Amino acid sequence: MTGTRPGRTAVTKQKLFDAALRLVGERGAAGVTVDEIAAEAGVAKGTVYYNFASKDALVDALLRHGVDLLAARLRVAEEESETSSAMASLVDGMLGFFAEYPAFGQLLVSELWRTPGQWHDTLSLLRDDIVSIVRGQMQRLADTGRLPEGVQVGTASAALFGTLLVIALDWQVFQPERSLADVRESVLSLVRGLRPS
Template sequence: MADIVANETRDKPRSAVGREGVLNVAARLFRDHGYGGVSLRKIAGAAGIKAGSIYYHFGSKDEIVAAILDEGILAVHENMRRAIEEQPANAGAEALLRAAIGAHLRALLDVSDYSSANVRIFGQVPQSVRDANLPTRRAYEAEWDNLLSRLLDAGALKAGLDIRRLRLMLIGALNATLEWFDPDRGSADALAQTYADVFLHGILAQQET
Protein backbone atom coordinates (compact mmCIF):
# COMPACT_ATOMS: atom_id res chain seq x y z
CA MET A 1 0.00 0.00 0.00
CA ALA A 2 2.92 2.24 0.53
CA ASP A 3 3.37 2.66 -3.17
CA ILE A 4 1.02 4.83 -5.13
CA VAL A 5 -1.66 2.74 -6.72
CA ALA A 6 -0.91 2.40 -10.40
CA ASN A 7 -3.34 4.67 -12.17
CA GLU A 8 -5.12 3.82 -15.40
CA THR A 9 -2.56 5.54 -17.60
CA ARG A 10 0.33 3.88 -15.91
CA ASP A 11 2.43 3.04 -18.91
CA LYS A 12 0.97 5.46 -21.44
CA PRO A 13 3.11 8.58 -21.91
CA ARG A 14 0.56 11.18 -22.95
CA SER A 15 1.41 11.89 -26.57
CA ALA A 16 2.59 8.41 -27.54
CA VAL A 17 0.81 6.56 -30.30
CA GLY A 18 2.28 3.29 -29.23
CA ARG A 19 1.98 -0.26 -30.44
CA GLU A 20 -1.76 -0.32 -29.93
CA GLY A 21 -2.31 2.92 -31.81
CA VAL A 22 -0.41 1.61 -34.78
CA LEU A 23 -2.40 -1.63 -34.74
CA ASN A 24 -5.75 0.16 -34.56
CA VAL A 25 -4.92 2.42 -37.47
CA ALA A 26 -3.42 -0.42 -39.49
CA ALA A 27 -6.45 -2.67 -38.97
CA ARG A 28 -8.79 0.00 -40.31
CA LEU A 29 -6.55 0.71 -43.29
CA PHE A 30 -6.19 -2.97 -44.17
CA ARG A 31 -9.93 -3.43 -43.93
CA ASP A 32 -10.56 -0.49 -46.25
CA HIS A 33 -7.78 -0.90 -48.81
CA GLY A 34 -6.55 -4.49 -48.64
CA TYR A 35 -3.08 -5.78 -47.94
CA GLY A 36 -1.31 -4.52 -51.05
CA GLY A 37 -2.99 -1.14 -50.82
CA VAL A 38 -1.46 -0.28 -47.47
CA SER A 39 2.22 0.57 -47.05
CA LEU A 40 4.07 1.17 -43.81
CA ARG A 41 4.32 4.82 -44.77
CA LYS A 42 0.54 5.05 -45.06
CA ILE A 43 0.06 3.35 -41.72
CA ALA A 44 2.57 5.67 -40.11
CA GLY A 45 1.00 8.71 -41.75
CA ALA A 46 -2.47 7.81 -40.54
CA ALA A 47 -1.12 7.20 -37.06
CA GLY A 48 0.69 10.52 -37.01
CA ILE A 49 4.24 9.16 -36.90
CA LYS A 50 6.98 8.36 -39.42
CA ALA A 51 7.50 5.02 -41.15
CA GLY A 52 10.77 4.14 -39.47
CA SER A 53 9.24 4.61 -36.05
CA ILE A 54 7.01 1.60 -36.56
CA TYR A 55 10.09 -0.59 -36.19
CA TYR A 56 10.31 0.39 -32.56
CA HIS A 57 7.10 -1.58 -31.96
CA PHE A 58 7.28 -4.26 -34.65
CA GLY A 59 10.03 -6.23 -36.31
CA SER A 60 8.44 -6.23 -39.75
CA LYS A 61 5.31 -5.44 -41.69
CA ASP A 62 4.32 -9.08 -41.53
CA GLU A 63 4.50 -8.95 -37.75
CA ILE A 64 1.87 -6.20 -37.76
CA VAL A 65 -0.35 -8.13 -40.12
CA ALA A 66 0.04 -11.31 -38.11
CA ALA A 67 -0.98 -9.52 -34.91
CA ILE A 68 -4.06 -8.09 -36.62
CA LEU A 69 -5.08 -11.44 -38.07
CA ASP A 70 -4.83 -13.18 -34.71
CA GLU A 71 -6.66 -10.44 -32.85
CA GLY A 72 -9.35 -10.51 -35.52
CA ILE A 73 -10.14 -14.18 -34.99
CA LEU A 74 -9.96 -13.85 -31.22
CA ALA A 75 -12.54 -11.06 -31.39
CA VAL A 76 -15.13 -13.01 -33.41
CA HIS A 77 -14.45 -16.12 -31.41
CA GLU A 78 -14.99 -14.31 -28.12
CA ASN A 79 -18.14 -12.66 -29.45
CA MET A 80 -19.59 -15.93 -30.70
CA ARG A 81 -18.67 -17.97 -27.62
CA ARG A 82 -20.30 -15.44 -25.32
CA ALA A 83 -23.44 -15.33 -27.44
CA ILE A 84 -23.79 -19.10 -27.11
CA GLU A 85 -23.09 -19.08 -23.40
CA GLU A 86 -25.69 -16.43 -22.77
CA GLN A 87 -28.41 -18.64 -24.22
CA PRO A 88 -30.63 -20.37 -21.66
CA ALA A 89 -29.72 -23.98 -20.92
CA ASN A 90 -32.84 -25.26 -22.66
CA ALA A 91 -32.34 -23.19 -25.78
CA GLY A 92 -33.32 -24.93 -29.01
CA ALA A 93 -31.26 -25.39 -32.14
CA GLU A 94 -32.86 -22.43 -33.86
CA ALA A 95 -32.07 -20.03 -31.03
CA LEU A 96 -28.48 -21.24 -30.75
CA LEU A 97 -27.81 -20.93 -34.45
CA ARG A 98 -29.42 -17.51 -34.61
CA ALA A 99 -27.22 -16.38 -31.76
CA ALA A 100 -24.06 -17.70 -33.38
CA ILE A 101 -24.86 -16.23 -36.79
CA GLY A 102 -25.70 -12.89 -35.25
CA ALA A 103 -22.53 -12.83 -33.17
CA HIS A 104 -20.29 -13.62 -36.12
CA LEU A 105 -21.93 -11.05 -38.36
CA ARG A 106 -21.95 -8.31 -35.74
CA ALA A 107 -18.28 -8.88 -35.00
CA LEU A 108 -17.53 -8.31 -38.67
CA LEU A 109 -19.84 -5.41 -39.36
CA ASP A 110 -20.12 -3.56 -36.07
CA VAL A 111 -17.67 -4.61 -33.42
CA SER A 112 -14.13 -5.20 -34.58
CA ASP A 113 -11.96 -3.62 -37.27
CA TYR A 114 -9.58 -6.49 -36.62
CA SER A 115 -12.13 -9.12 -37.52
CA SER A 116 -13.18 -7.39 -40.69
CA ALA A 117 -9.55 -6.75 -41.61
CA ASN A 118 -8.87 -10.45 -41.14
CA VAL A 119 -11.61 -11.47 -43.54
CA ARG A 120 -10.56 -8.84 -46.03
CA ILE A 121 -6.84 -9.53 -46.22
CA PHE A 122 -6.35 -13.16 -45.20
CA GLY A 123 -6.34 -14.26 -48.81
CA GLN A 124 -3.80 -11.61 -49.78
CA VAL A 125 -1.03 -11.99 -47.23
CA PRO A 126 2.13 -14.09 -47.65
CA GLN A 127 1.83 -17.78 -46.96
CA SER A 128 3.96 -17.56 -43.81
CA VAL A 129 1.57 -15.04 -42.28
CA ARG A 130 -1.41 -17.19 -43.15
CA ASP A 131 0.25 -20.18 -41.55
CA ALA A 132 0.92 -18.24 -38.37
CA ASN A 133 -2.76 -17.43 -38.11
CA LEU A 134 -3.94 -21.00 -38.66
CA PRO A 135 -3.94 -22.26 -35.05
CA THR A 136 -6.14 -19.39 -33.87
CA ARG A 137 -8.36 -19.95 -36.87
CA ARG A 138 -8.69 -23.67 -36.21
CA ALA A 139 -9.80 -23.02 -32.67
CA TYR A 140 -12.64 -20.83 -33.90
CA GLU A 141 -13.62 -23.37 -36.53
CA ALA A 142 -13.68 -26.04 -33.86
CA GLU A 143 -16.12 -23.93 -31.86
CA TRP A 144 -18.50 -23.93 -34.81
CA ASP A 145 -17.98 -27.61 -35.56
CA ASN A 146 -18.71 -28.36 -31.96
CA LEU A 147 -21.97 -26.43 -32.02
CA LEU A 148 -23.09 -27.92 -35.32
CA SER A 149 -22.15 -31.45 -34.28
CA ARG A 150 -24.16 -31.21 -31.08
CA LEU A 151 -27.20 -30.02 -32.98
CA LEU A 152 -26.78 -32.71 -35.61
CA ASP A 153 -26.44 -35.46 -33.01
CA ALA A 154 -29.55 -34.15 -31.25
CA GLY A 155 -31.44 -34.57 -34.51
CA ALA A 156 -32.09 -30.87 -34.89
CA LEU A 157 -30.36 -30.69 -38.26
CA LYS A 158 -31.14 -32.58 -41.44
CA ALA A 159 -29.46 -35.97 -41.25
CA GLY A 160 -26.50 -36.55 -43.52
CA LEU A 161 -25.18 -32.99 -43.47
CA ASP A 162 -21.40 -32.74 -43.56
CA ILE A 163 -20.38 -30.56 -40.63
CA ARG A 164 -17.16 -29.28 -42.09
CA ARG A 165 -18.74 -28.36 -45.39
CA LEU A 166 -21.69 -26.74 -43.67
CA ARG A 167 -19.40 -24.63 -41.52
CA LEU A 168 -17.40 -23.50 -44.53
CA MET A 169 -20.58 -22.54 -46.35
CA LEU A 170 -21.98 -20.67 -43.37
CA ILE A 171 -18.90 -18.70 -42.42
CA GLY A 172 -18.05 -18.08 -46.07
CA ALA A 173 -21.49 -16.64 -46.73
CA LEU A 174 -21.37 -14.43 -43.66
CA ASN A 175 -17.87 -13.20 -44.43
CA ALA A 176 -18.82 -12.33 -48.00
CA THR A 177 -21.28 -9.82 -46.57
CA LEU A 178 -18.35 -7.56 -45.83
CA GLU A 179 -18.05 -6.75 -49.51
CA TRP A 180 -21.52 -5.34 -49.99
CA PHE A 181 -22.98 -4.48 -46.61
CA ASP A 182 -24.26 -0.92 -46.40
CA PRO A 183 -25.44 0.24 -42.97
CA ASP A 184 -27.75 2.74 -44.68
CA ARG A 185 -29.80 -0.14 -46.06
CA GLY A 186 -30.37 -1.90 -42.76
CA SER A 187 -28.66 -2.91 -39.54
CA ALA A 188 -26.32 -5.81 -39.06
CA ASP A 189 -28.86 -7.32 -36.68
CA ALA A 190 -31.61 -7.24 -39.28
CA LEU A 191 -29.29 -8.80 -41.81
CA ALA A 192 -28.36 -11.55 -39.36
CA GLN A 193 -32.04 -12.33 -38.99
CA THR A 194 -32.37 -12.71 -42.76
CA TYR A 195 -29.34 -14.97 -42.92
CA ALA A 196 -30.74 -17.14 -40.16
CA ASP A 197 -34.14 -17.31 -41.87
CA VAL A 198 -32.57 -18.40 -45.13
CA PHE A 199 -30.11 -20.91 -43.70
CA LEU A 200 -32.50 -22.47 -41.23
CA HIS A 201 -35.65 -22.65 -43.34
CA GLY A 202 -34.66 -21.93 -46.95
CA ILE A 203 -36.18 -19.52 -49.41
CA LEU A 204 -38.79 -21.69 -51.07
CA ALA A 205 -42.38 -21.16 -50.02
CA GLN A 206 -43.51 -24.24 -48.10
CA GLN A 207 -45.46 -26.21 -50.64
CA GLU A 208 -46.62 -29.47 -49.13
CA THR A 209 -49.50 -29.68 -51.63
Protein backbone atom coordinates in the same frame (compact mmCIF):
# COMPACT_ATOMS: atom_id res chain seq x y z
CA MET B 1 10.36 1.03 -16.40
CA THR B 2 7.37 2.77 -14.82
CA GLY B 3 4.03 1.18 -14.00
CA THR B 4 2.31 3.18 -16.75
CA ARG B 5 4.49 1.94 -19.59
CA PRO B 6 2.56 -1.29 -20.31
CA GLY B 7 -0.66 0.71 -20.48
CA ARG B 8 0.86 3.24 -22.87
CA THR B 9 2.28 0.43 -24.98
CA ALA B 10 -1.16 -1.19 -25.22
CA VAL B 11 -2.70 2.15 -26.25
CA THR B 12 0.01 2.68 -28.87
CA LYS B 13 -0.42 -0.83 -30.25
CA GLN B 14 -4.17 -0.27 -30.50
CA LYS B 15 -3.56 2.99 -32.41
CA LEU B 16 -1.26 1.12 -34.77
CA PHE B 17 -3.79 -1.70 -35.19
CA ASP B 18 -6.56 0.79 -35.95
CA ALA B 19 -4.41 2.71 -38.44
CA ALA B 20 -3.17 -0.45 -40.15
CA LEU B 21 -6.69 -1.84 -40.33
CA ARG B 22 -8.05 1.28 -42.01
CA LEU B 23 -5.25 1.36 -44.58
CA VAL B 24 -5.01 -2.38 -45.20
CA GLY B 25 -8.78 -2.64 -45.47
CA GLU B 26 -8.70 -0.01 -48.22
CA ARG B 27 -5.69 -1.18 -50.24
CA GLY B 28 -4.61 -4.61 -49.04
CA ALA B 29 -1.59 -5.39 -46.91
CA ALA B 30 0.93 -5.35 -49.75
CA GLY B 31 -0.05 -1.81 -50.77
CA VAL B 32 0.59 -0.17 -47.40
CA THR B 33 3.93 1.05 -46.04
CA VAL B 34 5.19 1.47 -42.49
CA ASP B 35 5.47 5.22 -43.13
CA GLU B 36 1.77 5.36 -44.02
CA ILE B 37 0.76 3.33 -40.96
CA ALA B 38 2.83 5.59 -38.69
CA ALA B 39 1.36 8.74 -40.25
CA GLU B 40 -2.20 7.38 -39.98
CA ALA B 41 -1.62 6.48 -36.32
CA GLY B 42 -0.01 9.86 -35.60
CA VAL B 43 3.23 8.34 -34.35
CA ALA B 44 6.85 8.28 -35.48
CA LYS B 45 7.96 5.49 -37.82
CA GLY B 46 10.30 4.28 -35.08
CA THR B 47 7.29 3.67 -32.85
CA VAL B 48 6.04 1.06 -35.31
CA TYR B 49 9.39 -0.72 -35.19
CA TYR B 50 9.57 -0.39 -31.41
CA ASN B 51 6.29 -2.29 -31.09
CA PHE B 52 6.64 -4.62 -34.08
CA ALA B 53 9.71 -5.93 -35.87
CA SER B 54 8.26 -5.13 -39.31
CA LYS B 55 5.09 -4.30 -41.21
CA ASP B 56 4.56 -8.03 -41.71
CA ALA B 57 4.79 -8.59 -37.94
CA LEU B 58 2.26 -5.79 -37.42
CA VAL B 59 -0.19 -7.30 -39.93
CA ASP B 60 0.31 -10.74 -38.39
CA ALA B 61 -0.42 -9.34 -34.91
CA LEU B 62 -3.38 -7.40 -36.31
CA LEU B 63 -4.88 -10.57 -37.77
CA ARG B 64 -4.43 -12.40 -34.46
CA HIS B 65 -5.89 -9.49 -32.50
CA GLY B 66 -8.95 -9.23 -34.75
CA VAL B 67 -9.65 -12.95 -34.70
CA ASP B 68 -9.29 -12.98 -30.89
CA LEU B 69 -11.94 -10.24 -30.68
CA LEU B 70 -14.22 -12.14 -33.07
CA ALA B 71 -13.72 -15.42 -31.21
CA ALA B 72 -14.66 -13.76 -27.91
CA ARG B 73 -17.94 -12.59 -29.43
CA LEU B 74 -18.70 -15.99 -30.91
CA ARG B 75 -17.98 -17.83 -27.65
CA VAL B 76 -20.99 -16.08 -26.10
CA ALA B 77 -23.06 -18.65 -28.01
CA GLU B 78 -21.51 -21.42 -25.90
CA GLU B 79 -23.27 -19.97 -22.84
CA GLU B 80 -26.72 -20.45 -24.39
CA SER B 81 -28.50 -23.60 -23.24
CA GLU B 82 -30.97 -23.77 -26.16
CA THR B 83 -29.60 -24.50 -29.64
CA SER B 84 -31.75 -21.90 -31.47
CA SER B 85 -30.65 -19.19 -29.06
CA ALA B 86 -27.05 -20.30 -29.41
CA MET B 87 -27.23 -20.11 -33.20
CA ALA B 88 -28.84 -16.66 -33.02
CA SER B 89 -26.08 -15.56 -30.65
CA LEU B 90 -23.43 -16.88 -33.05
CA VAL B 91 -24.98 -15.01 -35.98
CA ASP B 92 -25.33 -11.85 -33.88
CA GLY B 93 -21.70 -12.08 -32.82
CA MET B 94 -20.36 -12.45 -36.33
CA LEU B 95 -22.57 -9.83 -37.99
CA GLY B 96 -22.11 -7.39 -35.12
CA PHE B 97 -18.34 -7.77 -35.22
CA PHE B 98 -18.13 -7.10 -38.95
CA ALA B 99 -20.55 -4.18 -38.66
CA GLU B 100 -18.17 -2.67 -36.12
CA TYR B 101 -14.96 -3.65 -37.95
CA PRO B 102 -15.83 -3.77 -41.68
CA ALA B 103 -12.20 -3.20 -42.72
CA PHE B 104 -11.18 -6.31 -40.79
CA GLY B 105 -13.73 -8.33 -42.74
CA GLN B 106 -12.25 -7.02 -45.98
CA LEU B 107 -8.75 -7.87 -44.79
CA LEU B 108 -9.82 -11.33 -43.71
CA VAL B 109 -11.50 -12.13 -47.02
CA SER B 110 -8.72 -10.66 -49.16
CA GLU B 111 -5.96 -12.52 -47.31
CA LEU B 112 -7.78 -15.71 -46.32
CA TRP B 113 -8.34 -16.94 -49.84
CA ARG B 114 -5.35 -15.34 -51.54
CA THR B 115 -3.18 -18.04 -53.11
CA PRO B 116 -0.39 -18.12 -52.16
CA GLY B 117 -0.87 -15.72 -49.31
CA GLN B 118 1.86 -14.25 -47.17
CA TRP B 119 -0.21 -14.76 -44.03
CA HIS B 120 -1.72 -18.08 -45.12
CA ASP B 121 -0.20 -20.08 -42.24
CA THR B 122 -1.34 -17.56 -39.63
CA LEU B 123 -4.79 -17.28 -41.17
CA SER B 124 -5.18 -21.05 -41.42
CA LEU B 125 -4.67 -21.35 -37.67
CA LEU B 126 -6.96 -18.40 -36.97
CA ARG B 127 -9.64 -19.73 -39.32
CA ASP B 128 -9.47 -23.06 -37.51
CA ASP B 129 -10.06 -21.25 -34.19
CA ILE B 130 -13.20 -19.55 -35.50
CA VAL B 131 -14.53 -22.55 -37.38
CA SER B 132 -14.08 -24.72 -34.27
CA ILE B 133 -16.43 -22.39 -32.38
CA VAL B 134 -18.95 -22.57 -35.22
CA ARG B 135 -18.45 -26.34 -35.34
CA GLY B 136 -19.43 -26.60 -31.68
CA GLN B 137 -22.78 -25.00 -32.45
CA MET B 138 -23.28 -27.10 -35.57
CA GLN B 139 -22.54 -30.22 -33.55
CA ARG B 140 -25.28 -29.17 -31.14
CA LEU B 141 -27.69 -28.95 -34.08
CA ALA B 142 -26.56 -32.35 -35.34
CA ASP B 143 -26.96 -33.87 -31.87
CA THR B 144 -30.59 -32.73 -31.76
CA GLY B 145 -31.31 -34.05 -35.27
CA ARG B 146 -31.55 -30.60 -36.81
CA LEU B 147 -29.05 -31.10 -39.65
CA PRO B 148 -30.27 -32.90 -42.77
CA GLU B 149 -29.08 -36.46 -43.14
CA GLY B 150 -25.75 -36.66 -44.94
CA VAL B 151 -24.67 -33.11 -44.07
CA GLN B 152 -21.35 -33.34 -42.26
CA VAL B 153 -20.76 -31.06 -39.31
CA GLY B 154 -17.38 -29.92 -40.66
CA THR B 155 -18.83 -28.94 -44.03
CA ALA B 156 -21.78 -27.16 -42.42
CA SER B 157 -19.41 -25.29 -40.09
CA ALA B 158 -17.17 -24.05 -42.90
CA ALA B 159 -20.24 -23.16 -44.95
CA LEU B 160 -21.79 -21.12 -42.15
CA PHE B 161 -18.52 -19.32 -41.44
CA GLY B 162 -18.06 -18.45 -45.12
CA THR B 163 -21.71 -17.49 -45.51
CA LEU B 164 -21.63 -15.15 -42.53
CA LEU B 165 -18.37 -13.58 -43.66
CA VAL B 166 -19.57 -12.96 -47.22
CA ILE B 167 -23.03 -11.79 -46.14
CA ALA B 168 -21.48 -9.36 -43.66
CA LEU B 169 -19.22 -7.92 -46.37
CA ASP B 170 -22.00 -7.79 -48.94
CA TRP B 171 -24.17 -5.96 -46.41
CA GLN B 172 -21.46 -3.42 -45.55
CA VAL B 173 -20.35 -2.77 -49.13
CA PHE B 174 -23.48 -3.14 -51.25
CA GLN B 175 -26.48 -2.88 -48.90
CA PRO B 176 -25.50 -0.57 -46.03
CA GLU B 177 -29.07 0.72 -45.79
CA ARG B 178 -30.20 -2.65 -44.38
CA SER B 179 -30.40 -2.93 -40.62
CA LEU B 180 -28.50 -5.47 -38.57
CA ALA B 181 -31.84 -6.96 -37.47
CA ASP B 182 -32.91 -7.44 -41.11
CA VAL B 183 -29.65 -9.10 -42.12
CA ARG B 184 -29.71 -11.24 -38.96
CA GLU B 185 -33.23 -12.49 -39.70
CA SER B 186 -32.28 -13.35 -43.29
CA VAL B 187 -29.32 -15.40 -42.09
CA LEU B 188 -31.33 -17.14 -39.38
CA SER B 189 -34.04 -18.01 -41.93
CA LEU B 190 -31.32 -19.56 -44.07
CA VAL B 191 -29.97 -21.53 -41.09
CA ARG B 192 -33.45 -22.69 -40.13
CA GLY B 193 -33.74 -24.06 -43.67
CA LEU B 194 -31.08 -26.60 -42.75
CA ARG B 195 -33.61 -28.58 -40.74
CA PRO B 196 -34.40 -31.99 -42.14
CA SER B 197 -37.70 -32.17 -43.98
